Amino acid sequence: MEPGSGLQQRRAGGGGGLDLGAGSAAGSPALSGGQARRRKQPPRPADFKLQVIIIGSRGVGKTSLMERFTDDTFCEACKSTVGVDFKIKTVELRGKKIRLQIWDTAGQERFNSITSAYYRSAKGIILVYDITKKETFDDLPKWMKMIDKYASEDAELLLVGNKLDCEVDREITRQQGEKFAQQITGMRFCEASAKDNFNVDEIFLKLVDDILKKMPLDVIRNELSNSILSLQPEPEIPPELPPPRPHVRCC
């Protein structure tokens, strides 16, 4: 992988629609149509590569946020027994083509079992709770401790109250979620339903937009490309080994 290779400014920014190439899979005219016509040239490399991780307590629907369909019946070999490790998804935003490397930490929910490497290189962190399960909301401070300890200080944070489709079973009000997010500098908040695909594409676009807005282009060029995790098996680093970073976010 050539870290800097895909990061040239190929297009001027501005004006681009918010088309999530990945999300609108079957029909994504903005991305697929335009790209498909350019057959004489090699495909335009991505302008940026960003790593995003999805964290949260067990059962909050992290994996569903990565998926387009939740009624999957395919691939017992992959899905049930092996599971998806990460995904590459392509997004077009502000005239830029952005490759997201999205890590779903499902299956590693215990707070101290997720290696710090996930956090360190993430430019975007999606913290998920289930609006119908109070305990997943009560766990949020513990997740914030992990973020404060391991994540880059400039990582964009987005709090997502998932399972909006289960409104009748709601235990956590929207205001409670908002209030939690407001206590943390720069944290955005939204509610979503991975089941209905409500707000799911928007979550990723919002996060990417925030990351791009925050970063000067030269910083993106130099740093973000190097932040991508390789496919090396993750070393099982005990969480107490890396030095804690200052707790700047929590009140």
Added chain:
Amino acid sequence: MAAACAEMEPAAAPPSPSPAPAAAPGSGELVCAQGRNLKAVLCQRCGSRVLLPGAATFARRELLLPAMRKKAAAAAGGGGGSGGDVVREHWLVRDMFSFENVGFTRDVGNVKFLVCADCEAGPIGWHCLDDKESFYVALERVAHE
């Protein structure tokens, strides 16, 4: 090293197979003169865009991919321990970030299988952790547009 991978004939295929469209019956209309994919590579099930035209080169290599079956079929068949297909024709991608959309399974030995990023249909491809610059997408497991 290569022998550890789930590969049928490690010695038969060099890491950088020369593009040979003429020697690929059935795939001729998919391969350009430079050995690249003329058409976009899509998920057969949901149409998710896996590769743009020109993003990969045609390559021959015998690889064993677990069968692409529905859960119900797998259950009826009594598990899928032996379920697998030998696939020979692939799109070879050198950089993970050349993919538009793709999912990687967790490690199976030192192999990761490639699946659709949107609906997780698959496996559609194969990647050995020993070779960081080779990602294979089986022609017969994807659609072309």
